[in-house]
Amino acid sequence: VQLVESGGGAVQAGGSLTLSCAVSGDTVSTLCVAWFRQAPGQKREAVANIEDDKPHYADAVKGRFTISKDTAKNTLILQMNSLKPEDSAMYYCAASVRWVCPVIPTTPDLYNYWAQGTQVTVS
Numbered sequence: 263v264q265l266v267e268s269g270g271g272a273v274q275a276g277g278s279l280t281l282s283c284a285v286s287g288d289t290v291s292t293l294c295v296a297w298f299r300q301a302p303g304q305k306r307e308a309v310a311n312i313e314d315d316k317p318h319y320a321d322a323v324k325g326r327f328t329i330s331k332d333t334a335k336n337t338l339i340l341q342m343n344s345l346k347p348e349d350s351a352m353y354y355c356a357a358s359v360r361w362v363c364p365v366i367p368t369t370p371d372l373y374n375y376w377a378q379g380t381q382v383t384v385s
Contacts, residue, residue, distance in 0.1 A: 263285065263286070263287040263288045263293070263357050263359075263374075263375040264285070264286045264287050264375070265283050265284070265285060265338075265355050265356070265357060265375055265376065265377035266283070266284045266286075266377060266378070267281060267282065267283050267284075267353070267354070267355055267377040267378060267379065267380045268281070268282050268283075268284070268380065269281040269282050269380060270353060270380030270381045270382050271381075271382070271383070272383040272384075272385065273345055273382075273383070273384055273385075274384070274385060275345060275346055275347055275384055275385065276344060276345065277345050277384070278341070278342060278343045278344075278345065279342045279345065279382060280339065280340070280341050280342070281297070281339070281340040281342070281353055281355070281380060281382075282337050282338070282339055283295070283297075283337060283338040283339075283340075283355030283377055284335070284336065284337050285336045285337065285338065285357070286336070288357070289333075289336065290331050290332075290333060290336045290337060290338055291331060291333045293357050293358075294311070294312075294313050294357065294358040294359075294360065294363030294364070295311065295312060295331070295338045295355060295356065295357050295358075296308055296310065296311030296312070296329075296355070296356050296357075296358070296364075296366075296368070296373060297309050297310045297311070297327075297329060297338075297340045297353060297354070297355055297356075298353070298354045298355075298356055298370060298373075299349075299351035299352065299353045299354070299382075300351055300352050300354070301350060301351040301352075304351075306354070306370045307320065308320060308366050308367065308368045308369070308370075309322070309323050309327060309340075309353075309366075310323065310327055310328075310329035310340060310366070311329065311363070311364075311365055311366055311368065312329045312330070312331060312338075313363035313365060314363075315331070317329045317330075318365045318366040319366065320366055320367070322348075323342075323349075326342065326343050326344045326345075327340060327341065327342050327343070328340070328341040328343075329341075338355050340353070340355075342382070345382075345384045346384060347384045347385065348384075349382060349384050350382060350383050350384045350385075351381075351382060352379045352380070352381055352382075353379065353380050353381075353382050354376055354377055354378075354379045354380075355376075355377045356370070356373035356374075356375060356376050356377070357373065357374065357375040358372055358373045358374055358375075359374050359375075360372060360374075
């Protein structure tokens with residue numbers, strides 16, 4: 263499985279960004295996938311994941327972020343609205359091939375495949 267991200271950037275507080283993660287080597291519709299983020303000096307944390315089309319969110323992003331799968335493009339999407347400075351971090355999409363999809367709260371070690379990361383900066 264290969265994951266390639268796009269869509270990060272800089273935005274003002276209250277703004278929106280959309281992150282995309284193109285999947286190859288497998289079908290996004292059947293994968294257990296997630297978005298993590300890591301700020302400088304902080305642990306990598308899961309912000310959203312989706313299994314069987316059921317999304318799960320960390321409390322810090324609930325109501326502002328939306329995770330979804332675009333099956334036509336074999337892509338994972340993270341729509342981020344009402345962004346705050348504390349959302350600034352490197353964002354990573356990840357996929358797990360575990361028998362049971364690790365849902366939030368979860369840890370990075372349960373995910374097997376990772377994208378390269380994309381920076382999100384909110385000022």
